[in-house]
Amino acid sequence: MFETECFVTPADTEQALRSDVARGLSRMPKEVPPKWFYDEKGSELFDEITRLDEYYPTRCERAILTKYAEDMAKSSGAVTLMELGAGSGDKTRILLDALIGEGTLQSYVPVDVSRDFLLDSAAKIAADYPELRIHAVAADHDRHLALLPDGERRLIAFLGSTIGNMAPQERARFLGGLRGIMGPDNSLLLGIDLVKDRSRLVRAYDDVRGVTAAFNLNLLSVLNRELGADFDPMKFRHVAVWDDVHERIEMRLRSTCDQTVVLRDLGLKIPFAAAEEMRTEISSKFRRPGVQRELAAAGLELAHWWGDLDGDYAVCLARP
């Protein structure tokens, strides 16, 4: 079996949702953070997205890990692998196998904000890697970095280019927080989606089958269920646009008419004008010099960069 530690509670999660939504819907433009996409339906839809032809990041990252995992293992020499956003899938296993093959790995610390998903992932890994010490931690990497267990020669993996969901200031705070918990023998492995042809980027977030549209609209069902809201998904449209200034995809939900939405549990009545858009996610895309600068500003040195042949995606290793 495996150890578990829990820093997020249902009450804590509910409070975080309430304050995120109350604050976000009072902003102009309105916005709701993407962390709330991932209820059970949202997680299933995201899994489906990762298999779409248009959505290249997952398969690009998997191919890079498959090709260079041994180099990553040699470069890190990790005794502990900590994964922010616990996988149970093939990418986690590629890293575990390479680190075990290097003869250094002793423990795996999956970290995820969803306790159920975390325990399910950890159980699957524990079954397949009985020799590993597994310490599953239910925590929110936005708030609990300093509480995470320490680890000698630790490799912290933050894959999927999920760092792209953060705006620059948030990234600076997050990278600074990571630097704050990294000892001199720790390293950071980051998945990085790169700037590319605008039409490919938009298609990756607005697929022809409408899976991403369903993923985006599912957020309204989450808010209806968790906050007693009366969003009508038929009165919103999925929008994915490329913001050339900030070099990021933005996903939004556009109101099709003048309407008012009641969020009973927050005591709010929120007006939406026809064509008004509520932002639900940013997915920043990166260039290597910019990544180097952001890591350096956080006190981290870009030590390795493993890219795919088409220049679509990269996985990099950074050290204090």
Ligand code: AVJ
């Ligand atoms: C899981 C956050 C990396 O931003 O590409 C996929 C989520 N959103 N399709 C991303 C997502 C729309 C994904 N991350």
